Amino acid sequence: MSNQENTARLLPDVAVHAQPHLAGALDWVGMADIQVPVLFDAGDGEVQRASARVGAFVNLNQPDKRGIHMSRLYLQVEQALSTRTLTADSLHALLRGFLDSHKGLADRACLSIHFEHLVRRPALRSAHSGWRAYPVCIEASLTGQDFLLEFGTEVIYSSTCPASAALSRQLIQDQFAHDFDADEPIERAAVLAWLGSEQGIVATPHAQRSVARLRIRPVAGAGFDLIRLVDRVEHALGTPVQTAVKREDEQAFALANGGNLMFCEDAARRIQRALDADDLLSDFHIRVEHQESLHPHDAVAYASKGVEGGYGSTS
Template sequence: MPNQENTARLLPDVAVHAQPHLAGALDWVGMADIQVPVLFDAGDGQVQRSSARVGAFVNLSRPDKRGIHMSRLYLQVEQALSTQTLDASMLHALLRGFLDSHKDLSDRACLSIQFEHLVRRPALKSANSGWRAYPVCIEASLTSDEFLLEFGTEVVYSSTCPASAALSRQLIQDQFASDFDAGQPLGHAAVLAWLGSERGIVATPHAQRSVARLRIRLVPGADFHLIGLIDRVEHALGTPVQTAVKREDEQAFALANGGNLMFCEDAARRIQKALDADAALGDFHVRVEHQESLHPHDAVAYASKGVEGGYGSTP
């Protein structure tokens, strides 16, 4: 029986054999959808373990080499992400490890991580609370000594159309004029009763579930503060979707919608203003999508910080 050392020496490795007729450098080579746990602190000091999908890539700069060492990438991803909390320094070190293990093949490395992070959100009025799962996408790249780090998430909210609200108010006025003779005196009790009846709300503005998709580029030295980012955006919009809802919460949500009428342009500008005030954000890209109940298509707006050489707003 051959010993283990001899057996390993006999295993073929066809990747080392060049194919001159297919020589050429490749932009990226690696693996997508690696399944691995990640440890993430969203900014509240609570490290949460989540199931992630990871992409790990390096370029293949040597035209004469057939392939990279994918197992090296996988083992580094598994070891780092399953044991260390995600932060900028850890991701930088991981990408540096990619390049160090491919010294003769690569000079660029990139990494993408996608998972969901659970955040407990309080109800608007009642003492209840519930969980919201916010998607997180982290992208990091290293070229020579240039390290770029971005992360993204989504905020789901309700948007009530200002034009539809104005048209609904006009119809309510028309109904009031029809139900009450202009020449007759009005009593407080009669008007109050009318306002509480179905005739007092003959039309309602259309509203819809809407999504703000955020992509953030951090300044050097900044780290992930997902909850702070979500709080700023949800506060700017005023109508984030809710979790646990009692009647008093639903009424408060209706009040919030009435006080935050917005087109998609309004929503994009609200978010833009809120993110512009954060010095930790080197750049950002926002895509606002109002999934209309009036139309079979969506209303969409884009916004960015507008820094030179940064994100554009092309759809």
């Protein structure tokens, strides 16, 4: 036997030694923020490689066992996620591998994956386009034969306050009444010039960057169709943030804001209606956050599909 083989054989493993005075089962044990590349198809057939942070865990249901085999989890994560495109089946197999490698120690496994996926989005009017990075969160768990998969992302959009818009219109009316004598005839050209001046538009409604955070449970076999989900939500809102912007695009964005005045409640209901109509979703949870420009606090609304045993909290 070589010195190298003898050294390897004699490496100590203190984890096998129980500590009876510290006995107890543990809900989850594993690793967070494992850095690994993942391969992801957002639904357009183009697989992108992204830098992800992964959490991998199993429970420790044997009170007298000191620890789990973390290296086994790490090696399985690295092999599975860096070489195969993410699918429900591949994640199910990975979690099954976690449990198979911890027989006698664990009967539950879970996994979380966080990364960003780039999607090219066209401008509103011009021929330009640009990239948008959508955060992706995938969470999966396996308990016996019960496999649960959740998928999340965020949509950023603009929200213009309906109340502020109404108050601004009133001030514009007041200014018009002040600038034009009711007893004098009004020429169309003068009104047009007034409407195009800063003097005429004396008030504008407040708007803010807003975020819709989405968690969904796809039906079996639906996969991770990020682009379809984002398109559906952005269409429902009408004012998603833009990438490449020329003047004609900015004007079109202003028009979209004017045509989609909304409180946070309105935005949540728009998304709720859009997702309710999606047969590929078994459940969903929505958190809408309007990052107010009027207040130092945010306006927030929640909505869900409301299935039994599904989402419904403000977590």
